[in-house]
Amino acid sequence: MLINRIGAAALAIASALPSLVLSEEQPRAASVQSTFVSPDKSLSFAFSVPEDEDNDFYFTLRVHRDFSWGAVGLGTDDMPGALIFMIYDNRNGESVTFSPRLANGHYEPQYFPQLEVDELPGTGIISEKYMVYQGRCRKNCRTWPLRGNTFGSIDVNSTTQKAIWALGMTEDFASDKPWQGIKYHQQYGTFTIDMARTHGATEPPTLDGNSRNEGTTLDIEHVNKSDVQSTMHAVFMILAIVGLMPLAVVLLRLGGAVRWHALIQAASLVFLLAGLAMGVMTSFRYTRSQKFNSYHQILGFLLTAFFLCQYALGFFNHRQYRQTGVMSKYNAVHVWFGRVVILIAIMNAFFGFTFALNRKYGMVLAGLIIMVCVASLIVIIGRQWLDKRRGITPQGPYPSPRSPYNDSPPTPNQHGPSRAQWPSGMDYFPSEPPPRYESTLEDDSASQRQTIGLRPLSSWRNSRPSGPRRNDTSSSPGIGGTQSPRELL
Numbered sequence: 365m366l367i368n369r370i371g372a373a374a375l376a377i378a379s380a381l382p383s384l385v386l387s388e389e390q391p392r393a394a395s396v397q398s399t400f401v402s403p404d405k406s407l408s409f410a411f412s413v414p415e416d417e418d419n420d421f422y423f424t425l426r427v428h429r430d431f432s433w434g435a436v437g438l439g440t441d442d443m444p445g446a447l448i449f450m451i452y453d454n455r456n457g458e459s460v461t462f463s464p465r466l467a468n469g470h471y472e473p474q475y476f477p478q479l480e481v482d483e484l485p486g487t488g489i490i491s492e493k494y495m496v497y498q499g500r501c502r503k504n505c506r507t508w509p510l511r512g513n514t515f516g517s518i519d520v521n522s523t524t525q526k527a528i529w530a531l532g533m534t535e536d537f538a539s540d541k542p543w544q545g546i547k548y549h550q551q552y553g554t555f556t557i558d559m560a561r562t563h564g565a566t567e568p569p570t571l572d573g574n575s576r577n578e579g580t581t582l583d584i585e586h587v588n589k590s591d592v593q594s595t596m597h598a599v600f601m602i603l604a605i606v607g608l609m610p611l612a613v614v615l616l617r618l619g620g621a622v623r624w625h626a627l628i629q630a631a632s633l634v635f636l637l638a639g640l641a642m643g644v645m646t647s648f649r650y651t652r653s654q655k656f657n658s659y660h661q662i663l664g665f666l667l668t669a670f671f672l673c674q675y676a677l678g679f680f681n682h683r684q685y686r687q688t689g690v691m692s693k694y695n696a697v698h699v700w701f702g703r704v705v706i707l708i709a710i711m712n713a714f715f716g717f718t719f720a721l722n723r724k725y726g727m728v729l730a731g732l733i734i735m736v737c738v739a740s741l742i743v744i745i746g747r748q749w750l751d752k753r754r755g756i757t758p759q760g761p762y763p764s765p766r767s768p769y770n771d772s773p774p775t776p777n778q779h780g781p782s783r784a785q786w787p788s789g790m791d792y793f794p795s796e797p798p799p800r801y802e803s804t805l806e807d808d809s810a811s812q813r814q815t816i817g818l819r820p821l822s823s824w825r826n827s828r829p830s831g832p833r834r835n836d837t838s839s840s841p842g843i844g845g846t847q848s849p850r851e852l853l
Contacts, residue, residue, distance in 0.1 A: 397569035398579030410569030432537030441526035453538040475543035548591035600639030607634035
């Protein structure tokens with residue numbers, strides 16, 4: 365009897381052991397994951413592999429909402445060839461948009477719709493501070509096509525699989541489109557992940573504020589990065605179009621400073637071409653601009669050609685005026701064509717800020733343009749008011765034809781012989797009228813002034829004397845009555 369009871373108890377214990385073992389293994393399998401946390405804890409990524417699956421894997425991505433977007437790339441420690449999981453706020457700000465992409469180079473990754481991912485519960489906005497996406501990748505997860513008939517891949521049995529991470533700019537950004545264009549990253553780096561240790565998971569990995577690095581190692585971190593080329597493109601173009609070109613026009617209109625007008629416009633041409641070069645280099649960084657078919661880019665190339673034509677018109681117009689003192693027939697074209705081109709260029713600057721996803725800077729540009737216009741009007745109107753008070757007659761945008769580029773007196777090389785070659789006693793330019801005749805007598809009364817005796821001229825035949833010709837000259841030649849001296853013209 366006792367033996368039967370002991371045997372029954374042994375059987376009960378033996379039957380309970382498998383269930384106890386499974387109950388302990390189940391939580392362990394569900395919690396297997398490798399976790400990466402960025403140094404400032406703004407981005408976290410967790411990875412796990414389901415048991416007996418040839419293509420699937422679980423992943424969870426968590427990004428702080430201070431950043432416009434966050435992403436992790438698998439398969440490489442550099443951008444080219446990486447499979448990228450990116451998330452950002454959706455339009456209403458209540459959930460997140462998942463954007464799978466492929467990176468084929470060091471430029472904006474391209475949307476990859478062939479990747480199939482099941483969105484899992486737990487996706488959304490957490491505590492109003494974090495974007496979280498949980499998913500199970502179903503297709504094109506472990507291998508994916510690249511350009512040139514090549515493929516990228518990950519090895520889920522590797523203990524040192526390479527990966528990259530990045531965070532966008534610290535600004536508001538939201539879209540429901542998974543193919544939405546993005547701006548340059550502010551932080552990025554590389555890390556390695558142990559995928560072999562994650563096999564056997566039954567649930568997606570979890571992330572929270574207490575998550576720490578497990579099965580991952582940070583390799584490289586870069587912070588405070590920005591798109592310098594795009595910034596310099598905007599700075600150079602605005603400096604040339606909104607700054608230097610209006611300044612050159614104002615100087616010309618104020619006092620005929622033609623030389624300063626030409627020098628400043630030459631400087632604006634240098635900044636214009638430098639801005640064009642920066643814009644072309646920036647265009648290769650983004651998929652939306654690589655084909656150079658946007659209205660901002662097309663207008664930019666056309667406007668650059670128009671500005672070159674405008675500079676040529678100005679050069680030939682000034683050269684002819686300097687040589688002849690007469691405006692060329694292209695002067696009106698130069699003036700009005702320049703005004704129209706500058707106006708279109710300013711409009712294209714607003715298009716450019718929209719194209720670069722920087723609309724808020726368009727408001728800054730609008731304020732700058734208003735300031736420039738107001739300052740120019742104050743200077744021009746103020747100068748005209750001062751000239752009117754001083755009794756100065758405006759001479760237009762160009763100086764006297766005698767000296768179109770300065771107001772200094774003419775030099776001997778410009779107007780003939782040097783002063784040493786002039787006749788003695790001449791103290792005026794040979795090309796100018798002589799000074800008015802003035803009497804040198806101390807007694808300036810009318811009775812003491814010298815006069816020259818002249819008489820009305822008559823026909824030579826009638827005035828010819830009938831007697832023999834005299835070779836001597838009479839001391840009082842009869843050539844008319846007393847006359848006042850004339851000025852020489």
